[in-house]
Amino acid sequence: MHKNSNTISEKPIDLHHFASNGKSGNEKYLHRQRKFESNARSYPRRIPIAIKEAQDIYVTDVEGNQYIDCLSGAGSLALGHNHPCIHEAIQKCIDTKLPLLTLDITTPIKDKFVETLFGILPKGFRENAKVQFCSPCGADAIEAAIKLTKIATGRSSVFAFSGSYHGMTNGALSLTANTKVKDQALNLMKDVFFMPFPYSYRCPFGVGGVEAEKISLHYIENLLSDSHSGVLKPAAFILEAVQGEGGTIVASPYWLQGIRRITKKYDIPLIVDEVQAGIGRTGDMFAFEEAGITPDVIVISKAIGGSLPLSLIVYRDHLDKWTPGSHAGTFRGNQMAMATGTAVLNYITKHQLVQNSKKKGIHMLKIFNEFKALYPFIGDVRGRGLMLAIEIVDTDKKTSHLGSYPTSPKLASEIQKRCFDKGLIIETGGRESSVLRLLPPLTLTDEQAKDILFILDEVFKSINKN
Template sequence: MTLHPTDLDPALRIDAVLRRQRDRESSARTYARSFPVVPVRAHGMTIEGADGRHYLDCLSGAGTLALGHNHPVVIEAIRRTVDSGAPLHVLDLATPEKDAFTEALFATLPPAFADRARVHFCGPAGTDAVEAALKLMQTATGRRGLLAFTGAYHGMTTGALAVTGNVAVKEPVAGIAADVTRLPYPYSYRCPFGVGGEWGAELSAAYTERLLDDPSGGVVPPAAMILEAVQGEGGAVPAPDSWLRQMRRITAERGIPLIVDEVQTGVGRTGAFWAVEHSGVIPDAMVMSKAIGGSLPLAVVVYHEDYDGWRPGAHTGTFRGNTLAMAAGTATLRHVAREGLAERAATVGARMTARLDGLRGELPAIGDVRGRGLMIGVELVDPEGEPDSCGARPPAPRTAAGVRAACLDRGLIVELGGRHDSTVRLLPPLVITDEQAEAVLDRLADAIAEVTAPRLTGRRA
């Protein structure tokens, strides 16, 4: 008799699924290596595995799930669209769903930006929207060079990878478009100038301005500057608002278009609907993906109409008309705005950050706590290591990996990022409850204490 897979012991079924994934999928898979979980159901912030265990999801699809898993407004929008008989794939043709999405999106933008903006629907990933933004500005300016920053993450396709900072993923790849000038991002804890704080940000701005004006600085007038208002994969590093305003001034005075990558920071994540709103900066282009699709794949670049010099088909793609994603995205954008979830993210995020910062005294492996809204980073360090000139101790990637695993054991999903993957990143959905926030912090603190306890015990001994 042949057994159906569902007749097997759950643990055996899970092992079989994970084994087949290891055997069949590429070695480039990432999250599956860290989380040996087979999700079968999810709601809000909770994921249920095939083994019946429940997990609090502080990854949220790398920031994609602004409303968490299977939020009722998203499910209702998807069902309504399917039941209506609307075409699910129409390339870039006009549809009522696209029109509604565009209206909802523009309603969330800073008015000074939205009033003269155009939108381009890209392939359904943030990296393609980055490619589109770079090509747009190269076309508009007739220039080729780009300005990007240390710690940046903009995607994995060729142009996006060129402006990404991570050396490990770039090094093995030959032929990356390399006409990129790398500038120092203001990272207070590990300041590139070794001074930290506001002074480090001021030096970053001064260095950028002087380099661009130096006739022997080696920088040909660039096509664009691209930056993140809060670096996500870079370790939840927020840029000071004053520094962002300086970047806007420097680029505007020199006729350099400014592209802000809002793929992870958008739709309320940082405590404002768009991260640029904290500083009041109006960029020339904003790159958007992740949460704008309401959990489904969708990506756009919105830009000032003066740069709209493309010819038809200059940046195209088959999957630019995902009707379900637009319907889900419209529902999400409107719900976040209507329910004040950006403000909620600011309040809960500040509370979580304050409590984590308060744990540094009893958990010396916590070197730095930072972020904005519900985009939080906890950088783990070797408390016995020698501090640098800013007081930062050496990063502790093995400790961070151990904490991630210990969190999973406690029913909490967190991921790592930042330099040496030593920063625990918290990206809970904007609908996180106060009770869930406390549970996240309790489990994370307990995991850090457990992983670092042997070292602390050994030191006392």
């Protein structure tokens, strides 16, 4: 008889036995992680630790080393790790025997969350807004936004922007600009047209500044007005007001206002992806608010769940043309995340953390500018609130005619490593991963900011000496 590999008599794989190969501490866990987890894993390659515990901005690994965490779960942990108000909300859920998953059936906890959520939406939007809960990652909310606008407009294409990041599911990846990742996933959604996003340091038009923004707007409007542009009117525009993974590239109010004017004129829904920039990170509750514009669809995830998975879209009710069941997902009823979501929103409002994000961001950026004057390998510094970036460049190469040097992914990675060795966790992103990205919690104190800046300065000094 052919032996069935699932028979009980067969010895199961002994995961415990594969223990550590004599390794201990972080390496014991990393060794096992390498053995069992997918090749697609990413952060552990640059942050090679096993985390034992975490509190506020600090994480401690299994060897007892402490780090300042400026990654914050890729910008999700608005209050840092394990904030007491989050624990309290979780405890309350357990004590009250709340059902933990309800699909989209409502509960008092969900009702409270929706009320709190609508309370933070811009005036003039919230009065006629609808919410759709999504299966709980940002990418699924992006899928929902695209589906919603396609159904509402009866159109099929989407305008996205160079430098964008919207997630890794098929539709979201189609709207994402990073060609290295797209190259491996063929047959993505076809009807996506990428428009130039103003990026002053590496201007797609080779002019930089306001001039580039004007050209970008002119180009986009011309595509829509020219009967021979070859491009059909899209179901939506989708953009990040501050691009995150693309390298913390900040759109100006002037450009955002221009995009809003064009989308209104041509009756095209504007989707703003606030998955990373939203909920106070940029010094406004939503990043688009600085420009005084209001989108038609806002995509929200990460921080909104108060450390637990939650994602949703809110949109103007005239778009609410899809039919029952048009978007679903088993885990869209995560009650505990709604409880922690309410807690995080209330805490942010009560303790004026949006203002703290703005204030601390201004200070950090001022010091970043001082670094830039001191260290030639810093090509550009930018950001808003506590979404900050330092672009590392290769000064051995020639500048563009605008004076910007080529990227230096190797040096950026070396700086990230040296920061890590000194107890500071930062991320890299942007073109060729040459941008150092910092996303500390909105609770950041003066003392913590000082420690972060001190370590960065130490590392930059050590690089300068080489």
